[in-house]
Amino acid sequence: MNTGVKRILLVEDSEQDVELTLAALKEAHLANEVDVARDGAEALDYLYRREAFADRPDELPVFVLLDLKMPKLDGIDVLRQMKGDPLLKNVPVVILTSSREEQDLVQSYKLGVNAYVVKPVDFQQFTDSVRRTWLLLGSLERGPELVSVAS
């Protein structure tokens, strides 16, 4: 089943953060479909179309927004799995995290993350970061096709 809809996978365990991230995407005028996985294990189920996500549409998400600290498998585990799998390694991954800890940043880049966004306390700054990351990913050669709508 190929629906032709560009999907983003948001992997985030906090309900509040899901809502805020969706609001930020909307505010940045980015109107893609967003699917949500609540932890790292669900994210892998989604990517491999198994368990609760066995029936999801064929195409892979245009990119994955990935939280780091989550129950069960954390963001680093998901990233490692994705970048080690020939079928998934070309899906851009953006880490979205509260943490400014260097160890997270270093490890993420070692594993081949495409962008790393530290979520600031300021919501408007967060919206700006999301918009900038979007532009950055869109400008990459073989970057994802993204749906952006003007205000």
Added chain:
Amino acid sequence: MPGGSDAVLLSIEDITERKHADRQVIELNRELQQRAALLEAANVELEAFSYSVSHDLRAPLRHIDGFADMLRKHVGETLDPTAQRYLNTISASAKRMGTLIDDLLLFSRMGRAEMNRTTVELEQLVEEALAEVQVAGESRNVEWTRAPLPTVEGDRGLLRQVFVNLLSNALKYSRTRDPALIEVGTVPGEVDETIVYVKDNGVGFDMAYAKKLFGVFQRLHGANEFEGTGIGLANVRRIVSRHGGRTWAEGRVGEGATFYFSLPRRTTGVETQFQSAVTQ
């Protein structure tokens, strides 16, 4: 050989004492090892604590600011000025606490980061720090005076931070002056130490509060007077003491301030590392 057996008896007594001393040494060593293990464990715990603060404490603050923002947009024009003000206060406080957490994490990192000792040219550090703290295109009138500075041994990145903090303070607290006079120099100290100072002609401070200056989040001015959380000088003190040096300040209200720090000429690495571990 009766004489020989006498000697044997004597030597037995000697061995007892030596054994006692040996046991003491072993005991002391064991104690030292235990302490080192405790210290190591405390450091690991601190690391985990700081990691958790970084991840978990900032998240609810983001939610507070984010949802206040969404509420503001949701109710839009219907909000009366008082309600507006309440919402803005909620947002501002959340952001303030975010800054405090970031500052505290940075402070903790200054204490934990491994020291990378090299030969450091202080003059070059001042050069770099100046480039960092001067705001491009700012039309302030600042007169800088810089005396030659020596070369010391220490962690380049950390010592650079000392100058960044002291110079940005000097700029901040002299911004009402025209011209602002800022001076970087050295004064003679003990034979085995280098003393550097940063002096400004800014608003100064009351010497009665001099002891508070280097404390974490200690401020002598209101937040609406001079911005900041009060972590800069605490970082300066922590870095300098990790190098085995001292920090102090002199000032008068309305007549500027001078901040001093000393660095030992030759630092014995082990000693200062131990000191810094103990004081943390």
